[in-house]
Amino acid sequence: MQKDKKIKPVPEPTIKRLPVYLHYLNKARLEGVINISAPTIAGELKLDPTQVVKDLSFTGIKGRTKIGYNIYELIHYLEEYLGFNKTNNAFLVGAGNLGSALMAYQAGQSLGLKILAAFDISADRIGEKTGQVNVLHMNNFGEMVKRLNVSIGILTTPEHVAQEMAEKMIACRIKAIWNLTPAYLKLPENIIVQNTSMYSNVAVLLKRLEESDVVI
Amino acid sequence: MQKDKKIKPVPEPTIKRLPVYLHYLNKARLEGVINISAPTIAGELKLDPTQVVKDLSFTGIKGRTKIGYNIYELIHYLEEYLGFNKTNNAFLVGAGNLGSALMAYQAGQSLGLKILAAFDISADRIGEKTGQVNVLHMNNFGEMVKRLNVSIGILTTPEHVAQEMAEKMIACRIKAIWNLTPAYLKLPENIIVQNTSMYSNVAVLLKRLEESDVVI
DNA sequence: AATATTTAAAGAAAATTTTCTTTATAAGAA
DNA sequence: TTCTTATAAAGAAAATTTTCTTTAAATATT
Ligand SMILES: NC(=O)c1ccc[n+]([C@@H]2O[C@H](COP(=O)([O-])OP(=O)(O)OC[C@H]3O[C@@H](n4cnc5c(N)ncnc54)[C@H](O)[C@@H]3O)[C@@H](O)[C@H]2O)c1
Ligand SMILES: NC(=O)c1ccc[n+]([C@@H]2O[C@H](COP(=O)([O-])OP(=O)(O)OC[C@H]3O[C@@H](n4cnc5c(N)ncnc54)[C@H](O)[C@@H]3O)[C@@H](O)[C@H]2O)c1
Incomplete structure (x- = not known):
């Protein structure tokens, strides 16, 4: 208020x-x-x-x-x-290298988000447990969103399926997507997307380094 | 020119x-x-x-x-x-979850950086190979920097050793550090530091989500 | 008790970044 | 050929963000 x-x-x-x-x-x-x-x-x-x-x-x-x-x-x-004191529940899609790192990470330190479950399509990943987060089959995504009333999705799939999976997420009533893939997602206006590009950070680093080299 | x-x-x-x-x-x-x-x-x-x-x-x-x-x-x-066409050689310090994800990542997609080797202190990690990147003992860091003439370091250690390891890196002639830990590094002016905070991205996402909830 | 000092807060100014406007130009259509 | 249109480019204006300035208050010091 x-x-x-x-x-x-x-x-x-x-x-x-x-x-x-x-x-x-x-x-x-x-x-x-x-x-x-x-x-x-x-x-x-x-x-x-x-x-x-x-x-x-x-x-x-x-x-x-x-x-x-x-x-x-x-x-x-x-x-x-x-909003870091509230439990902001999230689902992660794409439990690969980066996804698993995030799952392991939030176990220790609070990231403001609580990853309730991860979803994948690879048999190698499904059933695994990383940092208390279970990896489920993507088929269960919709049902789980409803069940646990989650509105935040973390996208860490390969780029070529990012758009498709983002669309699936919002079809299942996800409202906000933290996009860690380099894909630029085309989604409805009302969906909140936060892109996190590692490239951008590297670019700034390299530019600064170049500048400093020139000066010397 | x-x-x-x-x-x-x-x-x-x-x-x-x-x-x-x-x-x-x-x-x-x-x-x-x-x-x-x-x-x-x-x-x-x-x-x-x-x-x-x-x-x-x-x-x-x-x-x-x-x-x-x-x-x-x-x-x-x-x-x-x-500078993405040049090979910007880098060493990674802290071959844990996030570090390994980065090592695996750059193997496929070019990130602008080429991770030549990773360094750790854990026996579990040393000797491992992730995405063509070998994990060496931190003791070899100084020698390897000299040998391969590397000036960029990627910092993915636990936070509590981040400052110490950053100092070690610059003592070994590293000039630029991509800091993925949440630690705020205190280093000499001439050292280039690029901090990448996952928290900040989550914060923006949560704020936008909150705003949209209020409007509805 | 009186005074000096540190600080938050609010507002103004400056700097930066984005958006708008105008201009020149070259391509394609008539 | 001539006209229309889409675009890059350059500059102006607007918006945003940061830095500077002033004020007031409360603490600590003398
Ligand atoms: N690894 C990094 O350090 C890093 C850094 C920056 C960005 N990224 C981006 O993050 C994304 C993931 O990277 P990664 O290195 O973890 O890749 P990865 O291949 O290790 O992980 C991708 C995971 O997604 C799963 N997957 C594939 N298709 C799927 C689908 N349709 N539905 C659900 N899951 C699916 C795969 O089974 C796999 O487990 C990529 O887009 C990458 O560009 C990664
Ligand atoms: N995992 C993530 O998704 C994530 C996200 C954002 C930020 N971070 C930050 O990245 C850092 C690493 O996270 P993580 O999840 O990979 O942790 P981790 O524990 O998996 O990895 C840390 C690695 O550093 C090594 N290490 C410890 N002390 C060392 C030293 N003195 N010299 C060299 N190596 C040393 C450990 O052996 C381990 O392999 C942390 O600071 C974390 O806060 C991680």
């Missing part, structure tokens, strides 16, 4: 920084930090202090002059704002 | 989009496309046509009125500009 006078949309760069703050704060909390100021966070993460203040203000938290933020409160506000 | 009158720095969003174009174009080429226009690319990738033109112009390519770009030429310019 938020009462915003003007609907200020959150900048996407802010959304992307918030989990970085959260991760850092969790680490600082374990080290016994109780109060933490924006300039301190900014110093650690090499960001502008006022940007940190602006970013954090979106969560609704109030800081205290000369003290900063209470770290527990701040973590709570961030988790609440990001 | 570039002769730029004014040094226009490439916008980072542009760098991130270029590999997406490249990937799409390679697919279109296989489907027999010879010439392709910016509006066509934009339509496929849901981008603004003029943005596509601007982005592509950074590679130095010249398009033709009413025709667009020659797809072979365009792919060549993009690969050249991104």
Whole structure:
């Protein structure tokens, strides 16, 4: 129940920084930090202090002059704002190398998502269990979505079946797809797609490296 | 040998989009496309046509009125500009779940990087071979960097050793680190670090999903 | 108690990035 | 040939995002 006078949309760069703050704060909390100021966070993460203040203000938290933020409160506000405290159930499609890594990963660290089950078509994979996640046959996908009321799908199939599997997912009432394949998915407007391209990160790295080489 | 009158720095969003174009174009080429226009690319990738033109112009390519770009030429310019045609040799540190996925991945599809070897400290991993990449003991890292003259490191260790291993990497003359751990690395200014946070992508997905739920 | 200092918060300014507009041009149609 | 149309390219404008500036408040110090 938020009462915003003007609907200020959150900048996407802010959304992307918030989990970085959260991760850092969790680490600082374990080290016994109780109060933490924006300039301190900014110093650690090499960001502008006022940007940190602006970013954090979106969560609704109030800081205290000369003290900063209470770290527990701040973590709570961030988790609440990001939806990381809710259990965001997800199904994974394509339990291969990358898919299995994600399954193993979320077992230990919380990624904001909870992978309830994985789906594949390969007999080698079906029946396997990685990090407490069972791999089921893709045929059971629709039924399981209904049963567990899941609305998030993680797509880690080979690229050539990505479009087809994405369509199957939404036919089964999946509303949001985290697409880790390089395929550009063509889906209805109302479906939320988050593409994660490893290429893009490599490209930035190579460009920066090239720039630095030229300078020397 | 570039002769730029004014040094226009490439916008980072542009760098991130270029590999997406490249990937799409390679697919279109296989489907027999010879010439392709910016509006066509934009339509496929849901981008603004003029943005596509601007982005592509950074590679130095010249398009033709009413025709667009020659797809072979365009792919060549993009690969050249991104450095994807050179062999960018890299070493991977931490041959676990994610590391192995990356090793297996680059075997098939070119990621712009060539992982020459992986390094680990676990006896279980050392001696293994994933997608033509051998896993060696971390003790050999320094020697191998010298021998093969590698300047890019991929960091996929557990978070708690990430800082330490990053420092070891740069002590061995690694110049650029692709950091896939959630750790925020504190390294000298001259070292290039590209952080890839899965959290950030999940955060954007969850926010978009939340927004859409509210609207309904 | 008085003062100096650190900080969050809000707003302004600057920088960056995207979108819009205009222009030139070449291809295809009439 | 002439006209229409689609497009790249360049520049202007708009939107977004970051950085800077000011203010006010509360803490810690003297
Ligand atoms: N491995 C990486 O590091 C990496 C990095 C970036 C992107 N990707 C992308 O992630 C995707 C998966 O990569 P990967 O290395 O895990 O490949 P993979 O071949 O190891 O895994 C793909 C899995 O999908 C399954 N599958 C195939 N068709 C299916 C279908 N119709 N329905 C359900 N499951 C199906 C396969 O059986 C397999 O288990 C690819 O699109 C790849 O481009 C991978
Ligand atoms: N698995 C994923 O999907 C995923 C996603 C996002 C981020 N990450 C991050 O990637 C990193 C690796 O994740 P993972 O799931 O592959 O973990 P993992 O435990 O499977 O792999 C880590 C590997 O690093 C090795 N290692 C440990 N200490 C080392 C050292 N000092 N030097 C060299 N190697 C060492 C281990 O032996 C192991 O093989 C983690 O930081 C994780 O947070 C993983």
